[in-house]
Amino acid sequence: MALMITDECIxxxxxxxxxxxxxISPxxxxxxxxxxxxTECVGHFDAPQCxxxxxxxxxxxxPDNEESHDVLMAKFERITAGAS
Structure with a gap:
């Protein structure tokens, strides 16, 4: 599941x-x-750094972007493919 930033953001x-x-962007x-x-930092860290x-x-x-750990790992692999 992806994360989201709520309007409590300062x-x-x-x-x-x-x-x-x-x-993350403004x-x-x-x-x-x-x-x-x-990816909730799956593939990079044990916990989401943000x-x-x-x-x-x-x-x-x-809740609108529910994803399993396996899906998050696949997304991590897709994003980092070809990165050196």
Whole structure:
């Protein structure tokens, strides 16, 4: 399941550089997560790094983008294919 950023986001800028897939970017009012790039850090880390650094706990799982660990791993492999 991809993650999402809720409107409790304070735009503190700490989550964006922590995302190994580049899935987090500034939105119109708050940061947003691109579901097609979010692997919840599967393949990179044991826990989602954005969740680990968020000071206001505003990054839950996105119920509209449910994915199993296997699907997240396949997405990680697709995203990192060809990377050196």
């Amino acid at each position: 735009n503190c800028d700490v989550c964006e550089p922590e995302c190994p897939n580049g899935a 939105g119109d009012e708050i940061y947003v997560i691109e579901p097609s790039l979010c 969740v680990e650094v968020c000071p206001v706990d505003c990054i839950p799982k996105d």
